[in-house]
């Protein structure tokens with residue numbers, strides 16, 4: 001696991017976008033795993049700027065998103081489908097048929113999850129997975145305690161995750177209780193992973209992640225067993241770690 005410290009959100013976004021753009025140039029038919037949330041939004045903005053300025057083409061790129069809320073209509077402002085359209089897909093030349101998110105709109109959700117796992121396999125696996133991290137160490141929507149062997153499935157959201165994501169909803173109670181998420185074993189099959197973190201709220205979990213052994217209590221800790229993971233985090237997110245351990249650029 002490689003740790004890279006950058007000054008701020010803008011630099012984190014810049015570096016993450018550069019990793020994606022390099023892959024798109026090297027492998028124009030790559031499969032890219034994408035995340036939602038506040039953290040990767042700046043990365044997507046840079047991908048759009050680069051697309052407009054340098055005409056980097058996504059014509060043959062395929063995308064698979066990590067997760068989607070169960071039971072929300074795709075058109076709903078809070079669905080991850082809507083998020084991805086608004087923040088990225090509407091602005092670059094990805095083909096609609098190459099964009100994939102778990103369905104999760106209406107039952108049978110378990111079947112949707114199985115189909116999604118199969119789809120990722122059929123695409124040949126993920127070349128690059130972009131990850132954020134929950135304040136409790138979740139990746140995708142795999143909450144603490146999720147078995148590392150988990151495949152894509154229907155997962156229950158931790159009350160703390162619903163709380164953290166309530167800012168995107170009108171009402172706290174509107175936050176769905178479940179999601180379909182790529183499993184931890186699914187994420188681990190990605191050939192390369194970048195995990196992004198920004199802001200003081202992520203400082204405690206990054207410190208815990210750095211210090212911990214691999215444990216299901218901190219889902220992101222499994223990434224220590226992956227051969228190609230880079231954490232790109234800003235100074236605020238690394239503040240506690242640096243205070244206690246010194247430099248993290250290693």
Ligand SMILES: N[C@@H]1[C@@H](O)[C@H](O)[C@@H](COP(=O)(O)O)O[C@@H]1O
Pocket residue numbers: 035036037038039040066067131132133134135139140141161165
């Ligand atoms: N399912 C998503 C995760 O993929 C994301 O990494 C996390 C952090 O979100 P943010 O980037 O807004 O802090 O939130 C959500 O729960």
